Amino acid sequence: MSSPEFNLIEKFFTHATAERDDVTLGIGDDAAIVDVPSGHSLAIAVDTLISSVHFPKETAPEAIGYKALAVNLSDMAAMGAKPAWATLALTLPDNDSLWLKKFSQGFSELAHQFGLQLIGGDTTRGSVLSITVQIFGLIKNNQGYLRSAAQPGDLIYVTGTLGDAGLALKHWQAELKPTTSDTQFLRQRLDYPKPRVTEALALQGLVHAAIDISDGLLADLSHILDQSQVGATLHTDKLPLSPPFKSSISKTDDLTVPLTAGDDYELILTIPQIHQNRAQHIMNSFECGLTCIGNIEKQSGLRCINSNNQTINLKQHGFDHFET
Amino acid sequence: MSSPEFNLIEKFFTHATAERDDVTLGIGDDAAIVDVPSGHSLAIAVDTLISSVHFPKETAPEAIGYKALAVNLSDMAAMGAKPAWATLALTLPDNDSLWLKKFSQGFSELAHQFGLQLIGGDTTRGSVLSITVQIFGLIKNNQGYLRSAAQPGDLIYVTGTLGDAGLALKHWQAELKPTTSDTQFLRQRLDYPKPRVTEALALQGLVHAAIDISDGLLADLSHILDQSQVGATLHTDKLPLSPPFKSSISKTDDLTVPLTAGDDYELILTIPQIHQNRAQHIMNSFECGLTCIGNIEKQSGLRCINSNNQTINLKQHGFDHFET
Numbered sequence: 001m002s003s004p005e006f007n008l009i010e011k012f013f014t015h016a017t018a019e020r021d022d023v024t025l026g027i028g029d030d031a032a033i034v035d036v037p038s039g040h041s042l043a044i045a046v047d048t049l050i051s052s053v054h055f056p057k058e059t060a061p062e063a064i065g066y067k068a069l070a071v072n073l074s075d076m077a078a079m080g081a082k083p084a085w086a087t088l089a090l091t092l093p094d095n096d097s098l099w100l101k102k103f104s105q106g107f108s109e110l111a112h113q114f115g116l117q118l119i120g121g122d123t124t125r126g127s128v129l130s131i132t133v134q135i136f137g138l139i140k141n142n143q144g145y146l147r148s149a150a151q152p153g154d155l156i157y158v159t160g161t162l163g164d165a166g167l168a169l170k171h172w173q174a175e176l177k178p179t180t181s182d183t184q185f186l187r188q189r190l191d192y193p194k195p196r197v198t199e200a201l202a203l204q205g206l207v208h209a210a211i212d213i214s215d216g217l218l219a220d221l222s223h224i225l226d227q228s229q230v231g232a233t234l235h236t237d238k239l240p241l242s243p244p245f246k247s248s249i250s251k252t253d254d255l256t257v258p259l260t261a262g263d264d265y266e267l268i269l270t271i272p273q274i275h276q277n278r279a280q281h282i283m284n285s286f287e288c289g290l291t292c293i294g295n296i297e298k299q300s301g302l303r304c305i306n307s308n309n310q311t312i313n314l315k316q317h318g319f320d321h322f323e324t
Numbered sequence: 325m326s327s328p329e330f331n332l333i334e335k336f337f338t339h340a341t342a343e344r345d346d347v348t349l350g351i352g353d354d355a356a357i358v359d360v361p362s363g364h365s366l367a368i369a370v371d372t373l374i375s376s377v378h379f380p381k382e383t384a385p386e387a388i389g390y391k392a393l394a395v396n397l398s399d400m401a402a403m404g405a406k407p408a409w410a411t412l413a414l415t416l417p418d419n420d421s422l423w424l425k426k427f428s429q430g431f432s433e434l435a436h437q438f439g440l441q442l443i444g445g446d447t448t449r450g451s452v453l454s455i456t457v458q459i460f461g462l463i464k465n466n467q468g469y470l471r472s473a474a475q476p477g478d479l480i481y482v483t484g485t486l487g488d489a490g491l492a493l494k495h496w497q498a499e500l501k502p503t504t505s506d507t508q509f510l511r512q513r514l515d516y517p518k519p520r521v522t523e524a525l526a527l528q529g530l531v532h533a534a535i536d537i538s539d540g541l542l543a544d545l546s547h548i549l550d551q552s553q554v555g556a557t558l559h560t561d562k563l564p565l566s567p568p569f570k571s572s573i574s575k576t577d578d579l580t581v582p583l584t585a586g587d588d589y590e591l592i593l594t595i596p597q598i599h600q601n602r603a604q605h606i607m608n609s610f611e612c613g614l615t616c617i618g619n620i621e622k623q624s625g626l627r628c629i630n631s632n633n634q635t636i637n638l639k640q641h642g643f644d645h646f647e648t
Contacts, residue, residue, distance in 0.1 A: 024365060024466075024468075025468070025470065028471075028551070029403070029470060029471050029472075029551075030369060030399040030402035030403050030471070030534075030535060030536060031367040031368055031369035031399050031400065031402075031403045031405065031459075031461070032367070032368045032369070033365050033366065033367050033368075033403070033463060033468055034365065034366050034368065035365050035366070036360040036366060038362060041348060041357050041358065041359050042357065042358050042359070042360060042366070043355040043356070043357050044355055044356045044357075044358065044409075044411060044443060044444060044458075044460075045354060045355035045356070045444065046411045046412075046413050046444060046445060046446050046456075046458060047413075047446050048413045048415060048446050048448045048456070050415060050448055050450045053448060053449065053450060054448075075354040075355050076355065078354035078355075079353070079354050079355045079357070081355065085368075087368060087370045087458065088370075089370050089371075089372045089413070089456045091372060091374060091454060119368065120368060120369065120370060121370060122370050122371050122372050122456075124372045124374055124377060124378075125377065126374045126377060126452055126454065127451070127452055128450055128451055128452055130415060130450065130454060132370075132372070132413045132446075132456040134368075134370060134411065134458045135355075136368075137355070139357060142348075144348075144349070144357055146349065146353060147352075147353050147354070148353075210354075211354060212354060227352070227353075
């Protein structure tokens with residue numbers, strides 16, 4: 001885990017993130033050594049971001065550093081795990097100190113926010129910028145949120161608003177610059193997704209299944225349905241949409257983006273009806289809010305109902321993968 | 325941690341590695357969940373291999389899968405940790421099922437050998453093949469081998485032989501094909517390094533400091549010396565060299581490769597003199613052997629003595645970095 005001629009993790013990240021008592025050995029040996037407190041399990045996730053695939057090439061380095069950690073923190077949120085440590089494997093086209101300094105600032109700011117310590121990493125030279133973050137979180141008393149734990153009768157909730165980041169991505173692909181306050185808001189949502197870690201932990205004890213929306217609402221909800229062997233009905237008129245999103249799309253009834261675009265990193269949570277009021281009450285203290293968009297049902301498949309109470313033919317709308 | 329359109333980790337690796345009781349949730353959710361047994365700390369390492377940087381582009385996929393895990397297992401060996409789990413982040417230029425099948429075979433074979441379970445991963449499409457493996461090992465009762473733990477009076481040992489992989493790399497760079505049994509042996513050492521995990525664990529209780537040789541003997545020993553704030557004398561006539569290595573270099577007294585080439589993934593271990601006989605006795609049962617090549621000393625710096633008992637001027641030989 002060292003590369004002496006190019007040991008940038010050590011240079012830019014030692015003492016740049018939280019310093020935790022449960023880290024016996026941090027950056028600088030063949031491996032890090034950490035201690036998991038008793039009564040806790042360890043949640044482990046890994047995500048890779050590649051330039052021009054996962055973010056526009058011209059994205060600010062602070063935003064890349066931020067997002068690389070944010071998408072992994074989002075996985076911890078989706079598990080109901082409290083983030084503890086991370087490692088970082090960086091592949092860099094060149095040794096640009098200024099870029100790295102800014103990248104580490106974006107990463108470190110978010111790490112501090114969630115009390116996370118970077119405990120190790122690896123830097124290699126390669127033609128394409130690539131960032132792999134591995135994250136570790138603690139789950140108390142087997143209270144993790146599994147994709148397989150949804151039950152018929154659960155309500156389906158989402159945090160925040162949907163489609164913002166997806167629309168920003170479309171603008172970027174069409175080479176439209178974010179010039180208005182609305183499009184700047186959307187671009188901010190793409191570049192600086194807010195991992196819903198604190199929100200997820202606040203709901204501990206109330207949640208059955210959870211997943212973060214990285215591939216799109218329909219795709220990610222389908223993972224829960226498949227793994228829980230249940231079905232669902234979604235009410236598309238209940239989808240939470242931000243004012244900038246609504247004013248930026250040509251037809252406000254076009255729900256393709258909020259239904260299928262990823263990158264929002266909001267959470268889908270299934271919560272039994274009995275906890276409905278408690279969950280809403282807890283979430284009142286969080287800015288992002290919590291919106292009920294449907295129900296988990298025994299009957300397999302995913303059904304979408306529009307504002308006229310008509311079933312949307314998902315296949316006709318190009319959502320072949322989600323056809324029941 | 326999912327990518328439904330391209331979820332190859334799940335396809336090729338579920339049930340392909342060991343199945344461990346301490347894994348509550350493996351591949352297929354936002355994160356894996358594992359349990360660390362009480363009395364144990366967790367060692368965590370990460371290493372990235374990039375095509376044409378860390379291995380020749382034409383390397384067999386089985387060898388790439390093998391090596392990606394081997395170099396990480398080697399980090400566990402260097403910590404005195406027992407390997408438990410791993411995750412895999414793959415960036416692939418294309419969706420070549422045959423390549424992936426062979427890659428997973430090389431990876432899985434080695435995983436089974438060490439009782440290691442792959443618990444998660446991420447696959448992304450990118451122009452350059454890149455493999456990041458994250459590995460987790462268990463350390464009992466704080467018995468990890470730290471780079472900072474060498475003490476004056478310790479003997480310096482290495483496992484196996486040095487320079488084999490480095491010479492194979494030189495041959496590859498000069499576009500020399502491995503056609504003789506000697507050059508085939510060397511290439512085997514480059515493509516299929518043997519992580520010294522079992523050897524390292526067998527020596528538990530006897531070792532002060534350890535590191536694996538990934539950057540070269542002088543460079544890696546220097547890490548121990550720096551972090552332990554000690555010095556050392558090496559006897560170059562004691563360096564263990566394989567018969568194929570000796571017969572393949574033009575001047576048998578040219579020690580540049582075994583002193584500076586990486587890729588052997590043998591271990592440097594510092595062991596107090598009092599444990600010398602016990603360590604040698606234990607290692608008699610391992611094919612790779614254990615060779616004493618020098619001493620840890622209070623005086624800082626690294627001194628190399630040749631067979632005529634003369635100090636080698638490292639700077640004159642181009643080893644500027646290691647000059648005392």
